[in-house]
Every structure is written in C-alpha cells, then in structure tokens.
Amino acid sequence: MQQTSALDLTFSALADGTRRSMIRALAGGQTPSAGELGRQFRSAQPTISKHLKVLEEAGLVQRTVEGRVHRFRLRQKPLKEAEQWIARQQAFWTGAVEQLDRLLQGS
Amino acid sequence: MSHEPAVAEIRRRLRAPPDRVFSAFAQVEMISRWLTPSPEIKLTVLEFDFRVGGAYRFAYHITGGQVMIVNGTYRSIEPASKIVFTWNIEAPDEHAGLHSQVIIAIMPDGDGCELHIRHERLAQSGAVERHSEGWRGALDQLAALLCSTWAVA
Numbered sequence: 468m469q470q471t472s473a474l475d476l477t478f479s480a481l482a483d484g485t486r487r488s489m490i491r492a493l494a495g496g497q498t499p500s501a502g503e504l505g506r507q508f509r510s511a512q513p514t515i516s517k518h519l520k521v522l523e524e525a526g527l528v529q530r531t532v533e534g535r536v537h538r539f540r541l542r543q544k545p546l547k548e549a550e551q552w553i554a555r556q557q558a559f560w561t562g563a564v565e566q567l568d569r570l571l572q573g574s
Numbered sequence: 575m576s577h578e579p580a581v582a583e584i585r586r587r588l589r590a591p592p593d594r595v596f597s598a599f600a601q602v603e604m605i606s607r608w609l610t611p612s613p614e615i616k617l618t619v620l621e622f623d624f625r626v627g628g629a630y631r632f633a634y635h636i637t638g639g640q641v642m643i644v645n646g647t648y649r650s651i652e653p654a655s656k657i658v659f660t661w662n663i664e665a666p667d668e669h670a671g672l673h674s675q676v677i678i679a680i681m682p683d684g685d686g687c688e689l690h691i692r693h694e695r696l697a698q699s700g701a702v703e704r705h706s707e708g709w710r711g712a713l714d715q716l717a718a719l720l721c722s723t724w725a726v727a
Contacts, residue, residue, distance in 0.1 A: 472671030478580040478695045549580070552669055556582035556693040562611035564586045564689065567598055570608045571590040 473526070474552055477545040480525035485510070486518050490527065493541035500536045580674075580695035589686040592654040596680055599657055600624050610634060626651055630659070642667055646675075655680050660696065 480486055485508065492499070492507060499507070505515040519539060522528040527546065528539045588595055598604045602622045610617045614637055621631035626648055634642040643664040650658040657678040663669045673696040681688045 472669075474669065474672045475695070478672075479697075481580070482697060552672065553580065553582050555669065556674070557584065559611040560582065560584050560691045560693060563609050564584060564691065566608040566610065566613065567595075567689075568586065568588055570598070570604075571588060571594060 473545065474548055476525045477527065477549045480521050480527055481549065483518070483521075485514075486522055489518060489522065490541060490546070493528065493539065496541070498531070498538045498540045500538050502536075504539070580697075582693040584691050586689050587683060587686060588689055591685075592680045592682050592687045595687055595689060596654045596657075599678060600651075621645075624648060624651070649675070661693065 481490070488508065489504060492504065501512065501515055501519060504519070505512050508515060519528065519530070522539075523530055525545060526542055529542050531538050531540070598608060602619050602624075605622070606617050606619050609632070611634075616635045618633040618635065619630070620633055620643075621629055623629055628648050629645065630648070631643065631645040634644070636642060645662055645664060646660040648657065648659045650656065659676055661674045661676050663672070665671070675694060675696050677690075677692045677694070679690040679692075681690070
C-alpha cells in the first residue's frame with residue numbers, strides 16, 4: 468500500500484477547478500462564511516460544504532466557528548509547499564537539459 | 575493556477591537528431607553524464623532496465639554529503655520519439671511519497687529536434703490503488719462469508 472503525502476493531499480484538493488476558484492477568493496485574506504461563499508459561487512450549500520471539507524482536510528483552509536457561523540481562512544503553507552515541488556522539478560529539468568545540450572554539442 | 579497545478583514543463587530546441595537525443599535517455603553511459611540538475615550534483619545509476627515495465631534507480635550526490643534517491647518504472651517507450659516513466663523520490667526527502675511521472679517527447683525540427691519534458695503528479699494513483707485494494711478486501715470477505723454460509727447449508 469502506498470503512503471499519501473501531505474503534498475499529495477494538497478494537489479488532490481487543487482485538482483478541482485471550483486476549489487481553485489475558492490482558494491483565489493480567499494487569497495486576499497478574507498474570512499467569508501460558508502453561506503457567503505455559496506452565494507459567491509452560486510452553488511448549493513452542500514456542494515460548497517463538501518469542497519470546504521476537502522480543502523480543510525488538505526490543510527488549505529482553516530475553519531473558525533463563531534456561534535452558528537463557520538468562517539474560512541486560507542492557509543498559505545501547503546500552497547507554498549506545492550509551489551516548491553513544481554519549482555524543484557522545473558529547476559531539475561532545466562538544469563539537466565542544459566547539460567544534455569552541452570553533451571550533445573561536445574560529442 | 576487555472577489548470578491542473580501540479581505540472582512542471584520545459585521545451586528546448588536541440589541541435590541533434592531525435593535518435594541521438596533518445597539515446598541520451600536510453601543508454602546508461604549517457605544518462606549518468608547529464609541527467610542531473612547541475613554539474614556539481616553527481617549521478618550514480620544504481621539500477622537501469624530501459625524497457626517497458628523495467629525499473630531504474632538513481633542516486634544524486636548533493637553537495638554536503640546528502641544523497642537523494644529517485645526510482646521509477648518505464649511505462650511507455652517509442653524509439654526516437656517518446657518515453658514515459660514514473661518518478662518517485664525516496665524517503666527521507668521532503669517530497670518523498672508524492673508519485674509523479676515524466677513524459678519525454680522528441681519531435682524532429684529541421685536539422686535538430688524539439689525536446690518537450692512534462693513532469694506531472696500522478697493523480698491519486700495511490701488513492702485509486704487503495705480503493706481497489708479496499709474493494710478486493712471487501713469482496714474477499716463477502717466470498718468467505720458466502721462460502722461459509724453455503725458450507726453450513
């Protein structure tokens with residue numbers, strides 16, 4: 468059985484277009500309620516709640532409960548880690564192809 | 575981040591014909607001379623079985639004595655044009671546990687070729703396997719239950 472890394476969970480959560488839009492809506496530091504997000508995305512509340520749960524499990528949003536209102540805030544750390552993975556692979560292949568080019572020219 | 579976010583991609587025109595570029599991926603004595611992110615990081619090939627289903631394992635000697643080990647399997651090989659392989663970084667690396675794949679496409683372009691490399695996360699491969707294992711387990715239990723019921727009957 469394979470182990471799922473935290474990063475895998477982040478990428479899974481980000482694989483959905485609606486969830487990426489929700490992340491963007493939170494990027495300015497706002498802390499909307501589930502109801503406000505539902506109106507903004509014109510989606511049924513259960514759909515929004517499901518997406519928020521996935522984002523929460525991946526550590527991408529943090530939920531705070533104020534009475535009956537659940538508010539959501541973006542957590543930057545997993546996003547940064549996801550970006551670092553992409554940047555690392557990008558740097559790896561850029562460097563490797565540079566060397567490949569030199570090798571092919573030289574021999 | 576409007577598209578699938580877990581992708582690194584590069585394109586590069588090379589002044590070498592497609593079959594030479596393909597050889598650089600296919601021959602172990604070539605690979606160790608270039609497949610590292612910088613000349614300071616040396617590659618030791620621990621395993622290299624270049625055929626569909628064959629495995630590879632590379633050790634990267636990073637400055638400061640650290641070693642990063644990558645392993646994977648060749649999933650598809652089309653001579654002089656395409657290679658697909660999985661790419662897993664082994665523990666204790668910070669990115670261990672994330673399963674990804676690399677798609678190499680080599681297209682002829684005049685007297686050279688264009689090399690296109692796409693490195694992407696393998697979407698939920700682990701999750702899919704876990705699910706199918708779960709189902710297998712459930713079916714095995716069901717089969718066992720039915721057999722015991724029949725045995726009693």
